[in-house]
Amino acid sequence: MNLEDIRREYLQGGLDMADLDENPFRQFKSWLDIAIEAKLSADPTAMTVATVNAAGIPTQRVVLLKQADEQGFVFYTNLGSRKARDIEENANISLHFAWLPLERQIAITGTASKLSVTEATRYFLSRPHDSQLAAWASKQSNKVNSRQMLEQAFEQMKNRFRKGEVPLPSFWGGFRVVPSRFEFWQGRANRLHDRFEYLPAGDGWEINRLQP
Numbered sequence: 738m739n740l741e742d743i744r745r746e747y748l749q750g751g752l753d754m755a756d757l758d759e760n761p762f763r764q765f766k767s768w769l770d771i772a773i774e775a776k777l778s779a780d781p782t783a784m785t786v787a788t789v790n791a792a793g794i795p796t797q798r799v800v801l802l803k804q805a806d807e808q809g810f811v812f813y814t815n816l817g818s819r820k821a822r823d824i825e826e827n828a829n830i831s832l833h834f835a836w837l838p839l840e841r842q843i844a845i846t847g848t849a850s851k852l853s854v855t856e857a858t859r860y861f862l863s864r865p866h867d868s869q870l871a872a873w874a875s876k877q878s879n880k881v882n883s884r885q886m887l888e889q890a891f892e893q894m895k896n897r898f899r900k901g902e903v904p905l906p907s908f909w910g911g912f913r914v915v916p917s918r919f920e921f922w923q924g925r926a927n928r929l930h931d932r933f934e935y936l937p938a939g940d941g942w943e944i945n946r947l948q949p
Contacts, residue, residue, distance in 0.1 A: 747840045747924025752931035754946065761919040761935040761942055762807045765843060768921070769805070772836045785833040786812065788823035796823060802832075803860065803911070810845065811852065813860060813911040815877035821912075822878075824849045830914055840924030845916045852911040861905045869903035870894040920947070 758764040772781045782802040789795045796819055804811035810832060814821055824830065832845040861869065874890040881887055919935040919942075932947040 746926050747928075747930065748926055749840045750923065751925055752921065752923035752933065754933070754944065757921070757933060757944060759942065759944070760807075761916070761921075762805070764921060764935075765805065765845075765919070768836070768841060768843060769834075772834075772839060772841075775836075775839065777836055777838045781836070783834075784810075784812075785835070786820060787831040787833070788820050789827050789829060790823045791826035796820070809847070809913040809915045811911055811913050813857065813909070815872065815875065816851075816908050816910050817879070818877040824851075824912060830912075832914060842920075842922040844920040844922070845914065846918040847914045847916040849912040849914045852913055854905070854910070857910040858905045860911065861909065862902065866903065870898065872909050873898070873903070873906050925949075 758767065769781070775781075780801065783799050784802050785797050786800045787795055787797045798820060800812045800814070800820075802810060803813060828848040828850065830847060830849045832847075834843040836842070861872070864872075870891060871894075873894045874887065917937065921933050921935075923931040925931055928949060930949040932949060934945050934947055935942040936945070937943075
């Protein structure tokens with residue numbers, strides 16, 4: 738199969754300046770709600786999180802968005818993970834949502850900061866019990882000799898916390914991304930896609946149409 742021959746037209750609709758909310762957070766929520774209601778996948782809140790370490794080396798991974806409001810975009814992770822170490826060295830971050838069946842994408846650029854222990858605890862205690870145990874069992878991004886060793890660590894945590902609540906691990910928490918730029922992308926025919934960026938301007942946001 739020749740990959741150069743794989744293509745399709747984007748014909749579901751367009752995006753005009755008049756269609757956009759003046760507030761990018763409200764515009765994001767509108768598109769997210771549509772993606773959730775459309776049941777495009779089991780993970781409509783999945784986003785690619787891109788970080789860069791102190792050496793300038795980028796890394797990407799898919800993470801689930803857990804909160805979105807005008808304070809920022811929140812996700813949770815092991816604080817010893819590669820993404821957390823990158824953020825400690827370089828707070829600049831990018832989020833990307835791809836809802837390809839809707840022919841839509843959103844890219845967000847900003848800076849990440851660690852959530853308080855109170856915020857992380859509130860979310861951690863809402864997780865399923867086994868997910869809490871997995872957070873204790875996994876030293877995320879570290880080497881492990883076998884799957885069996887990981888499962889043994891999980892069983893050890895089951896025994897350790899067989900009674901009562903599972904507490905928040907000291908090495909687990911969350912990050913809030915405060916955006917400095919949004920881009921909304923809508924596919925169009927002939928690759929003449931609609932792209933709009935939001936940039937901070939005074940107390941509001943400046944909206945620009947970008948060429949595809």
